[in-house]
């Protein structure tokens with residue numbers, strides 16, 4: 355290059371570098387010394403740059419939640435975890451953030467979350483969210499879910515029957531590649547599933563789901579007339595007076611269906627597999643559970659008592675609560691902002707717009723509330739007569755953005771657990787506590803790399819018949835949860851679609 359050109363561009367480059375340095379230095383000084391959050395305790399590096407959070411969550415893979423726990427141990431109940439985000443670990447301040455009355459506090463973008471469907475879950479505008487949620491509130495109400503009980507039982511009985519039948523057959527153990535590369539979904543969303551299925555036969559299930567769901571939606575969209583008879587969620591949305599007209603379309607319904615599948619399967623399934631592991635790993639727990647179940651249902655019977663009866667069983671309730679608590683389905687920060695309000699926590703002023711969160715992982719492993727927190731102890735719920743630990747239980751979050759599927763989750767779990775442990779004698783096979791351990795927070799809690807849960811969603815619980823360890827082929831790769839969602843007619847065949855936790859039954863016999 356001509357020397358005169360170099361002489362000309364050097365000052366420009368120097369100016370550019372100097373400007374960047376001045377900008378970064380002034381930003382650093384501001385963040386550390388002048389930001390309204392500068393007095394909040396926490397590591398200086400976290401206050402200085404987002405790269406700190408990214409290092410743990412992006413580079414190390416979902417590890418920041420564990421680091422945040424360490425920050426709290428060192429700095430107390432309030433810490434600054436990035437330049438604009440304050441994390442609090444105090445149940446007494448939980449409702450102030452999440453359930454302040456109405457939808458005053460907005461959900462902030464969940465960092466590193468790959469899925470960005472235009473559905474209720476990802477709606478950040480409070481007014482729009484209210485309308486979208488109101489449109490589906492009724493089918494998720496306790497009353498509506500109760501009305502589905504016969505259908506839920508039918509599906510559970512069907513699943514148990516298939517479990518029995520499948521016990522002597524061998525099925526392939528599929529590993530969806532989406533497990534390893536969740537971001538791929540961002541791209542594949544744009545490509546028709548039928549095209550993708552040509553390249554990966556494992557996506558044939560997804561293609562089938564895509565077509566079925568598409569056909570259902572088209573059918574619903576054929577007319578504007580209110581639906582008579584049993585409604586599915588699409589009828590509910592179409593007939594809703596709350597849902598904005600522009601949402602009453604094919605693409606929105608499809609996004610919402612995908613969001614329900616994502617939010618409703620992995621979470622419930624993870625609770626079911628986690629509790630299955632712990633119950634089978636602890637013969638005393640299994641024994642106590644069965645003894646209690648015997649009081650309301652004959653062993654070996656396909657008749658299930660009403661869910662309301664099962665809900666009154668204290669030990670079964672304890673088993674389910676511990677399963678949900680220790681599955682760490684949604685373990686991390688659920689960021690909120692208070693756009694028009696200054697919040698004050700223990701004298702620390704958090705100006706309007708500050709991103710604030712708490713994490714269920716921290717609250718659910720607080721030794722003062724849950725002694726021996728990582729142990730599966732159903733009795734802690736039985737003895738919770740003063741509702742002390744129930745008050746600290748936030749697996750479903752709270753408030754206007756709390757889980758809409760909570761009633762469905764319990765309506766699935768109670769009869770499923772009752773049926774599973776009263777009808778089958780099961781034994782763990784090649785499964786240890788590590789396979790259900792929470793190792794990485796990717797919005798959904800993931801299991802350790804190399805475990806049965808894989809470095810991805812959910813956990814596999816391998817179950818074996820007591821004395822027949824010679825043939826250990828996995829026979830079943832799903833939990834009941836996805837099937838139960840079919841009740842809403844939004845999912846017909848998700849079993850081969852999603853990288854779901856696998857309940858692999860080697861063999862089972864009647865108990």
Ligand code: HEM
Pocket residue numbers: 461474475476487613614615617618619621622625678683684688749750751752754755756757758759760762763
């Ligand atoms: C054990 C099972 C489940 C757990 C632990 C769980 C947990 C959660 C949590 C923590 C949230 C976020 C709330 C927030 O940001 O404050 C959430 C939201 C949501 N859940 Fe669940 N969930 C479960 C089952 C289900 C089921 C069965 C469905 C049924 C489709 C479902 C559908 C949803 C939806 C649609 C949202 C978004 C709500 C909104 O943005 O208004 N969940 N869930």
